[in-house]
């Protein structure tokens with residue numbers, strides 16, 4: 001029976017970083033140290049050495065799993081089970097350009113550790129993630145890594161955080177030495193030097209601060225204590241009037257509160273690679289990152305009535321969980337990872353997928369640890385776990401108590417707006433391509449794949465050029481599937497602007513049995529985003545019921561290839577209001593053709609128009625580049641909606657046609673010397689201006 005951790009002893013966190021800053025290495029070190037304590041602390045009788053070694057081989061797999069659970073007791077506390085905490089590490093995407101993935105992970109974690117390369121300091125991607133985390137109000141702490149690297153400069157890196165990300169950054173420990181002489185850290189709370197000894201830095205040795213670093217340590221301590229004191233009137237008065245400094249416990253208490261409120265961002269340092277500084281970072285995660293209890297409860301809605309439902313972090317509340325990742329695991333199959341917000345659930349029972357209105361029996365509950373997969377009997381509020389074998393459950397779905405249906409604030413995924421053609425390179429590639437594409441689109445709700453019946457081409461669609469590039473790269477690395485790709489194309493659509501009526505007749509009398517299908521349709525424009533509606537108002541059996549689905553099918557097929565430039569038609573209602581049939585010659589086939597013909601004829605006369613995806617653009621830039629960047633956006637048919645400020649940067653919000661945005665990343669980089677960052681997501685479809693339509697149609701014909 002697994003040990004139950006009360007919810008205040010749970011930390012659901014993620015490590016986020018610019019690529020190469022050391023996220024993987026740091027996670028590995030964290031799992032290593034937490035693994036040792038767990039083994040020493042609790043003797044797990046069921047685990048033999050052989051078992052452990054066999055499972056160790058899977059380590060590579062579980063480390064990269066969507067969520068890993070580990071345990072830690074802060075080093076300054078007694079090592080008893082009262083002081084042991086559970087940390088659930090939620091994997092965050094390596095490539096922060098995937099808005100959906102970033103949103104998804106920021107949505108389910110309660111706090112984040114942002115890792116920096118001590119040589120590079122703040123890099124462009126760290127800035128992007130930082131702004132995203134600001135938006136979701138995620139409490140954060142920082143880790144300045146790679147203190148052993150040649151050219152490392154702690155002060156410069158720390159200053160880059162202060163200047164580029166937040167004035168609230170506050171050093172909690174500082175390095176002893178640098179580069180090959182990096183030895184340990186000075187803890188500014190205890191004013192002690194901490195060294196990491198033993199082969200893997202697992203032995204912590206606490207000593208006095210070296211004499212040559214005393215002045216520097218005092219300087220940092222002064223800033224530290226002042227900032228802490230400012231948070232609490234009593235502490236501040238004692239400090240200013242009587243020069244009394246707060247106790248270690250009081251400091252931790254204040255720092256915890258301020259970090260959770262985002263008023264202070266604690267900064268740690270170390271070298272994951274050299275096994276130095278990880279244990280204090282772990283202590284910090286426990287001490288300063290929120291438990292699910294520290295944050296406001298999540299809000300959901302009733303799937304039928306739409307009424308608001310609060311899901312408190314409480315075992316006694318009805319069960320509610322959010323699926324944040326669907327992953328294919330080579331050992332167990334399709335895993336659905338979810339975060340539990342409320343309640344307790346025992347395996348073997350039923351859960352309602354409220355987003356899909358379907359019930360499923362949950363046969364297995366799994367939790368991933370660094371070296372093993374644990375089968376759980378039950379899960380409770382605050383837990384992160386996975387289940388196997390759910391049908392029809394996707395990322396973003398809510399799993400809940402069937403008697404208390406709720407849909408948690410849904411993760412909104414943007415529509416795919418960019419497409420490219422993919423062509424398998426060999427016969428073997430061709431054979432596995434559709435399976436691979438299916439797997440990838442199950443994992444990623446913003447990725448779709450479709451094959452064109454006529455041309456037998458396969459088109460994949462996603463949220464941006466980079467998104468598709470990464471997916472193509474994954475096909476190669478993970479599935480050994482090689483494809484040739486075409487140029488990225490904007491996913492245009494078509495629609496109509498006028499209501500028209502039209503007639504379609506498919507009548508053939510060529511000896512033997514003929515063909516007879518005859519329909520009258522009304523085509524009407526619908527509001528943006530409404531898709532396609534088919535209405536049947538046939539009376540008196542002028543077309544027998546059995547042929548009506550065939551008419552609809554014919555129209556649907558015609559919708560896929562528009563009349564202007566072959567893009568799918570949407571936002572249209574088609575009403576079947578009249579027609580006729582023939583006792584002998586009528587067939588599904590004839591009515592399907594008649595439906596398709598009538599539709600195409602009508603659509604041509606209904607003032608067809610192209611629709612293009614308009615993106616919501618957020619650009620964060622230094623103030624001095626404001627003019628250049630707004631100018632560039634305006635020249636791209638962009639509409640600037642607001643210019644705001646967030647921690648020392650200007651934020652432009654705008655709506656821009658996607659078609660104009662190719663190459664924007666490069667342009668922005670050159671306009672802002674690499675400091676500008678942007679995120680972009682689909683907002684809505686809008687009519688393409690006439691002059692531009694001509695260009696697009698011209699291109700299609702050529």
Ligand code: GDP
Nearest residue numbers: 019020021022023024025145146149271272273
């Ligand atoms: P990720 O892309 O953020 O997951 O980064 P990795 O953990 O894969 O690290 C990227 C590179 O930096 C690897 O070559 C690591 O060995 C190296 N690295 C990570 N941490 C440190 C460190 O503390 N010091 C040094 N010198 N190199 C490090």
